[in-house]
Amino acid sequence: MGATFDLWKTTKTVLFYALVVVIVVVSVFPFYYAILTSLKSGTDLFRVTYWPTSFSLDNFRQVFTQGEFPRNLLNSVFVASVTVILALFLAITASFALSRVRFRGRSLLLMTILAVSMFPQIAVLAGLFEVIRFLGIYNTPWALIFAYTIFTLPFTVWVLTTFMRDLPIEIEEAAIVDGATPWVIITKVFMPLMWPALVTTGLLAFIAAWNEFLFALTFTVSNQTRTVPVAIALLSGGSQYEIPWGIIMAASVIVTVPLVALVLIFQRKIVSGLTAGGVKG
Amino acid sequence: MASIELRNIKKSFGAVNVIKGVDLEVKKGEFMVFVGPSGCGKSTLLRLISGLEDITSGEMLFDGKVVNSLTPSKRGIAMVFQSYALYPHMTVYENMAFGLKLDKGHSKDEIRRRVERAADMLQIRQYLDRLPKQLSGGQRQRVAIGRAITRDPKVFLFDEPLSNLDAALRVATRIEIAKLHEEMNDVTMIYVTHDQVEAMTLADRICVLRDGLVEQVGTPMELYERPDSIFVAGFIGSPKMNFLTKDKAAAHNCATLGIRGEHLTVSPDGIWEGTVIHTENLGADSYVYLDMGEEEPVVVRLDGASSYQSGSTVRVSPQAENIHRFDEAGKPIR
Numbered sequence: 001m002g003a004t005f006d007l008w009k010t011t012k013t014v015l016f017y018a019l020v021v022v023i024v025v026v027s028v029f030p031f032y033y034a035i036l037t038s039l040k041s042g043t044d045l046f047r048v049t050y051w052p053t054s055f056s057l058d059n060f061r062q063v064f065t066q067g068e069f070p071r072n073l074l075n076s077v078f079v080a081s082v083t084v085i086l087a088l089f090l091a092i093t094a095s096f097a098l099s100r101v102r103f104r105g106r107s108l109l110l111m112t113i114l115a116v117s118m119f120p121q122i123a124v125l126a127g128l129f130e131v132i133r134f135l136g137i138y139n140t141p142w143a144l145i146f147a148y149t150i151f152t153l154p155f156t157v158w159v160l161t162t163f164m165r166d167l168p169i170e171i172e173e174a175a176i177v178d179g180a181t182p183w184v185i186i187t188k189v190f191m192p193l194m195w196p197a198l199v200t201t202g203l204l205a206f207i208a209a210w211n212e213f214l215f216a217l218t219f220t221v222s223n224q225t226r227t228v229p230v231a232i233a234l235l236s237g238g239s240q241y242e243i244p245w246g247i248i249m250a251a252s253v254i255v256t257v258p259l260v261a262l263v264l265i266f267q268r269k270i271v272s273g274l275t276a277g278g279v280k281g
Numbered sequence: 282m283a284s285i286e287l288r289n290i291k292k293s294f295g296a297v298n299v300i301k302g303v304d305l306e307v308k309k310g311e312f313m314v315f316v317g318p319s320g321c322g323k324s325t326l327l328r329l330i331s332g333l334e335d336i337t338s339g340e341m342l343f344d345g346k347v348v349n350s351l352t353p354s355k356r357g358i359a360m361v362f363q364s365y366a367l368y369p370h371m372t373v374y375e376n377m378a379f380g381l382k383l384d385k386g387h388s389k390d391e392i393r394r395r396v397e398r399a400a401d402m403l404q405i406r407q408y409l410d411r412l413p414k415q416l417s418g419g420q421r422q423r424v425a426i427g428r429a430i431t432r433d434p435k436v437f438l439f440d441e442p443l444s445n446l447d448a449a450l451r452v453a454t455r456i457e458i459a460k461l462h463e464e465m466n467d468v469t470m471i472y473v474t475h476d477q478v479e480a481m482t483l484a485d486r487i488c489v490l491r492d493g494l495v496e497q498v499g500t501p502m503e504l505y506e507r508p509d510s511i512f513v514a515g516f517i518g519s520p521k522m523n524f525l526t527k528d529k530a531a532a533h534n535c536a537t538l539g540i541r542g543e544h545l546t547v548s549p550d551g552i553w554e555g556t557v558i559h560t561e562n563l564g565a566d567s568y569v570y571l572d573m574g575e576e577e578p579v580v581v582r583l584d585g586a587s588s589y590q591s592g593s594t595v596r597v598s599p600q601a602e603n604i605h606r607f608d609e610a611g612k613p614i615r
Binding site: 168170171173174175176177178179180184188189192193 | 331333352353354358359360362363364365366367368369370379380383384428432
């Protein structure tokens with residue numbers, strides 16, 4: 001009796017870890033293969049291997065020396081960072097009003113904000129293009145910041161509004177009694193309490209802006225203003241028949257590293273941010 | 282330091298009238314307690330005085346000046362909330378100093394001096410560097426009181442500050458608040474509670490509220506000895522006053538006869554007869570519940586322990602000088 005029980009328990013453990021392995025392999029393999037390919041050189045690229053056979057940093061050297069890749073990388077950092085800062089600033093002030101100030105049409109406004117995020121990018125592309133031409137920011141980083149902020153805000157506002165609603169009202173009232181203005185309440189009392197939510201939404205906004213392709217392709221034309229996803233897609237080799245896979249893979253690896261680093265730095269905050277609000281305190 | 286005057290204050294939330302016209306005067310340095318059953322509007326009235334809620338109509342005066350449109354900090358009030366409402370990310374020191382830091386014109390030294398003085402008064406000096414989550418409930422409430430003291434308010438408001446504490450701590454903190462009132466005798470204090478023991482022990486005067494109106498204002502003993510209505514008579518005092526109707530009341534020429542449990546004496550020649558339902562022994566005294574054919578059992582409060590068998594018959598007499606008589610409208614006949 002005891003023996004069969006143990007056997008079943010072992011089988012369950014084995015099955016569980018087998019499943020874990022499958023999931024890890026499926027999700028990590030593409031990135032692993034990209035790293036592998038980026039370290040190969042010459043015709044080695046076209047031989048399928050699953051373990052590192054050669055080690056050469058040539059591709060990485062070429063990414064940084066040929067073309068405008070370093071410039072594209074800086075563009076991406078600038079666009080994504082400004083988008084996050086702008087979106088968080090607008091969202092935190094908006095969510096204060098939406099969660100704490102009673103006014104007519106509040107829930108209608110909240111629904112409208114949500115509705116904005118329902119439109120697919122391609123549906124608003126032409127209209128947004130006209131707006132950007134009208135504002136005179138075509139082919140500048142500001143065009144991308146503008147577009148990304150619009151698409152990030154609905155999500156950011158919703159998450160922060162829900163989070164702020166859960167903060168006890170007495171804390172705000174205590175601050176009012178202490179003589180705090182709404183601005184002081186937001187910056188000195190609410191923001192420190194909302195760090196987990198800010199980090200989580202900020203990081204998601206950063207990732208979205210960092211990886212975005214369609215707007216980046218449409219709103220920029222010159223090599224100097226492009227962000228990395230477009231730059232990588234448009235990397236070209238010696239002739240039109242050659243696709244420089246090694247360089248593309250090296251660039252992809254470089255682009256992924258900042259995201260991984262950010263997630264690792266903030267991972268504890270993200271976890272508490274995703275569960276916060278559900279638990280009191 | 283401020284006298285407060287309420288003139289026909291009304292407050293409605295949409296179509297619901299919560300405060301229906303309150304006239305009240307709170308004297309300088311007085312400890313006023315608002316009591317009433319839940320939903321009577323006592324907390325709302327406190328929030329109107331604090332400035333956290335807007336007044337729908339009527340006038341609120343602090344020292345003879347209308348303050349209807351002033352913010353809480355401009356009115357010079359400080360408030361202690363039921364849930365403490367400490368800033369969770371600040372240390373005890375920062376919590377207490379927050380208001381002073383916002384109010385420009387205080388030097389760092391002065392802020393430190395005032396925070397430390399308040400901390401000494403409440404014996405929380407050793408906790409100044411801790412975060413609220415590292416404190417117990419009683420300590421948190423003392424920090425909340427300390428935060429209010431630090432700002433040196435003209436009016437001190439308490440919104441059921443003891444309801445989240447356990448029984449022993451409640452008594453200890455109650456005594457501390459009473460001491461605080463003695464030390465800060467020029468500060469006007471208004472205290473909201475539903476606990477009539479807190480009201481009786483702390484108040485200079487009690488204001489009994491019912492359905493958004495003032496039922497009676499007076500010193501604790503005035504309310505206890507000369508209630509202006511059946512409602513006040515039943516609300517003040519523990520155990521609750523006994524109300525007798527029908528022929529027992531008619532014998533004293535009234536619609537309802539009120540008599541407190543401590544004013545009933547058990548004797549073989551008592552004028553009323555009742556069946557014992559239950560006996561509660563509290564140590565120093567005991568409550569005997571009698572069925573006398575009224576809606577609610579009649580409670581007799583006796584000194585020391587008592588051992589009456591449930592179902593046995595007991596005869597009691599009221600002390601003639603402590604009988605309260607009420608007419609059909611619930612008003613006293615004196």
